[in-house]
Amino acid sequence: MQKTWLITGVSSGFGYEMTKLLLERGDTVVGTVRNTAKAEELVKNYPDTFDCEILDVTDVPAVHKTVDDAFARHGKIDVVVSNAGYGLFGAAEELSDEEIDRIIATDLTGSI
Ligand SMILES: NC(=O)c1ccc[n+]([C@@H]2O[C@H](COP(=O)([O-])OP(=O)(O)OC[C@H]3O[C@@H](n4cnc5c(N)ncnc54)[C@H](OP(=O)(O)O)[C@@H]3O)[C@@H](O)[C@H]2O)c1
Numbered sequence: 001m002q003k004t005w006l007i008t009g010v011s012s013g014f015g016y017e018m019t020k021l022l023l024e025r026g027d028t029v030v031g032t033v034r035n036t037a038k039a040e041e042l043v044k045n046y047p048d049t050f051d052c053e054i055l056d057v058t059d060v061p062a063v064h065k066t067v068d069d070a071f072a073r074h075g076k077i078d079v080v081v082s083n084a085g086y087g088l089f090g091a092a093e094e095l096s097d098e099e100i101d102r103i104i105a106t107d108l109t110g111s112i
Pocket of ligand 1: 008009010011012013014015033034035038055056057058083084085086087106
């Protein structure tokens with residue numbers, strides 16, 4: 001049974017590898033990137049089943065719009081993979097307030 005996936009952060013790493021495998025097996029993927037140049041190969045190889053959307057997950061209204069648009073275009077989303085994110089390493093006193101705010105907005109609020 002073919003499924004429709006929504007996966008954030010498909011430009012590299014786990015998101016990219018997962019998207020490639022799913023497209024190879026015939027599923028549809030709505031994949032988000034911040035820079036479309038990084039998804040050119042997927043767009044070229046899977047024009048009918050790879051739906052590339054620009055999204056920064058810290059932009060919460062844009063997250064809602066991306067999800068609403070995906071439902072409107074595909075009728076359903078079977079699986080959401082909230083993959084976009086990054087790691088932040090350092091002792092608490094070494095990190096700036098901006099760095100802490102940004103990672104919470106990305107890995108926590110944006111993902112939820
Ligand atoms: N690798 C590990 O050992 C490990 C361990 C624990 C958790 N994780 C988590 O697993 C996920 C995937 O890891 P990975 O190793 O595959 O990382 P990765 O190769 O760095 O990929 C992260 C993806 O998230 C995207 N991203 C980052 N910030 C974003 C934002 N604000 N809005 C939208 N997209 C954003 C990146 O897009 P850009 O190309 O635009 O930067 C990229 O597509 C991440 O959430 C990471 O924190 C990884």
